[in-house]
Amino acid sequence: MRALVLHPDITADRHRRDARPALEEAVALAAALPDLEVAGAEIVRLPRAQPGLLFGTGKIAELKERIKALEVGLVLVDGPVTPVQQRNLEKEWGVKLLDRTGLILEIFADRAATREGVLQVELAALSYQRTRLVRAWTHLERQRGGLGFVGGPGETQIEADRRAIDEAVTRIRRQLDRVVKTRELHRKARAKVPYPIVALVGYTNAGKSTLFNRLTGAEVLAKDMLFATLDPTMRAVSLPDGTEIILSDTVGFISDLPTQLVAAFRATLEEVLDADLIVHVRDISHPETEEQATEVATILRGLGVPETAPMLEVWNKIDRLPPDTAAALAATADRRDTVFAVSALTGEGMPALLSAIAAALAPPRHRSEVALTHEDGRRRAWLYAQGVVEGEAAGEDATRLTVNWTDRQEQAFRRL
Template structure:
C-alpha cells in the first residue's frame, strides 16, 4: 500500500470511517460463521467456509474457530435465530475471539444488531474482501477504485461508525441549520466524497483508455489472463516472460493489470495482460469500481482462462469466472482453458475423459515447474490463428501503398520479393481480410 495515496483518498473520510477499518483495529483472532442455506449441500457450505478461512488468513486475522449454521429461516434482525446468536456470543468469550466474520452478505441493520447483542465487531464476507483490496492497492487507480467501493459500502452503515447520533450541530450558512444531526452531516460528506472519487476515476479511466488505444494501435494481438483468485495467473505470466510479476500463494495478490510482450515460437508476438482475480460473490461495488481494469478482458483478442485444477471446487470457480466475463460483455471471446497446478494432482490422467468433451482448447500446465509450457504456447497460437489467422498475400510490385498499409496495420511474418511482386504472410483482422481479399492467396 502506498501510504500517501491512502491518506489522500481514504483519510479525512474520514477518521471515523477509518475507525471501522478492520485492518487498523489490530484484531488477531477471528471466529468464522458459515451459512448453509436450504439447497446448499454440506460439502458446498464447508468449501465456502474454507474459502472464508483463506480470506481471513490473507487479511491477517486467522480463524481460531469456525461454526456452521444451517439456515432454514432468515431472522431479519440478526440473520440467525436468538438461540444460535447467544451460542455464538458464548463461543466468542470461550475462544477469546476479537472479530466475528459471517460468510454471508449482512444487511446494515443485521450487522448493527449483531454487534450490539454480542458486544464485538461483526463483519461480513464483502467487508473482508474490501479490506483485503484496500490493503493490497499499490497504484493511484487501485486506491481510487477501492476507496469508492468502500465509501459505497459504508454509506448505509454510517450508524455503525457513529455513536454520537444525538449530538447536534448548530446552524451554518449553506446547511439545514440548527437541529441537523451529525449523521446527516456525515451522510452528505460521504456522498460528496463519492462524487469526487467518481470524477477522479473518470479521468484515470480516460488515461487508461488512451494507453489501451495506443497499445491496440500496435499490430500485435492481445490476450487477457483471467481466472479465480489464486489460480496462478501471475505465475503463468512469469513463466512465459521471465518477468517478476508479484505471484504469491495468497488471494488477490494482483489488483493492477500488468502487460508483457511475449515472443511465441515461430516469431509471432503477443501482448499478455494479467488481471485481478475473481471470487464467489465478488462485491458488486468492486466489479463496478474495477470496471476499467476488468475491461482489459473485454478489449483483448482472446482470453486465457486459468483454473486451479487441484482445487476440489474448480468447477464452481470456473463458472464464477465465466459469469463475471458474461457480465462484462466478454463471454463470447475466444478462450484458451489452462488447467494449472497439475503438479498437485495425484493422477493428471484422470482428467483426460473430461478434456475430450471440452469445446475450448485445453492445456494442462504447472506454472510452478514449467510442465506444459510448450503446449501453452501452441494453444495460444491455435486460438489466435482461429481468431486472427496468418494469411498469405501476393501484392503487385506497383501497389506500394497496399504493402505500407499491411506493414502498419498487421503483424508481418514473412515478406519477400518474387517474380509476381511481393509475397507476404501477415496476421490480418477480419476487417482487413475483407478489404485485402483480392490479394489473399489460399
C-alpha cells in the same frame, strides 16, 4: 486481531453453496488479510435468516460463549448481513463484525496498488459504508491500507455523515475521470502497436499470476492466497515462434462478488474486453473447479464478453494431483483443441499452451506460387527465414516456391 469465521448455511436459501467448501473459501479470504489470525471457523445451520439478529437467540448465546473462549475481537460472517443485524450482533457479542462484502473490501483496500485501483476500492467502500454505522470514510486521505473496519481511528459506532460521504464520492469520481482519461490515452497508444493482447482470467487463486510470471519473467505477487492480484499488470512477451504479444494479468473472480465491486472493477477488467484472446486459468485440483469455472463464465458474460470470443482453457496445478489423475486429465485435454493441462509452477505442459496461443493469434494464411531467378537469393533467403516455404521445384529459368503466408508477409515480400 483474532477472528472467528462463520458460514450461515440457510436451509431456505435455494441458491446456497455446499457449506464445507464455502467455509474453506471464507477462511482463505480471512487469511488473505494481514494481521488477522483465524482462531476458529464453523458452519451455522439455520432454517431461515432472522430479520433482526440473523441467528436464533439460542445460537447467539452459544456463539457468544465461543467468542469469549477463543478471545476473538472480530466475527466474519460469510454472507450478507444487514446494517440492523450487524448493529444488534455487535451489541450482543461485544465484538466487531464484518460480512462477506466488508471483508472483500478490506482485502481489496489492502492490495490495490495503482491509483485507479485505490480509487475504485474507495468508491465501492463508500457505497457499502453509507448504510453502516461506521465513520470509516476518514481513510480516504490515505493512498493505501485497510478501510478501517478491522481497526484504527474513527471507529466509533455512529451514523456516517452522509453529506461528507457524498462529497467524498464526488471528489473520487472526479479523480477517477482523470485516471480513466489517462487510461484511454494509454490504450490508444497501445492500439498503435501491432501486438495482440492476451488476457489471463480465472477464479481467484487459480494460479494466473504464477502463469504470468512464468511467461514473462516478471515478479508479480504470486502467493497461495485469495486476491493476490488486484491490479491489471501488462507485459510484452515474445512467443517461441517470434509472435510478440501483450500479456495482461487480471483480478481473480469469486462467487458472490459484491455488486458494487463488480461495477467498481469494471474499468480494471476492461483489458479483458479489449483482448484478442482470453486464457481462462482454472485450478483443476480444487474440489469445486467446475463451479468456479461456471462463476467465471457468468462474470465474463456480465462484463459483456461474448460467448464466441476466442478463448483457451488452462487446467492448472496438475502437479498437485496424483500422477494417475494428472495423466488422465492430460489425456482428456489432449483430445480437445482449446484445453491444456499444465503446471505453471513446474512448467509442465507450457510448450503446447504457448504454441496454441501463437496459433490462435496467427492471422489467416493463403497459398501462393512464387518464381525466383538466380539473382533473387536475398528474397529466397527471406522466405525461408519466415518459415513460409512448403515446397520447391527447380525450372529451366526460375525456381518455383509454394508458400503459405499472411497478407502482411506477402506485402513485405513484394517490397523486397
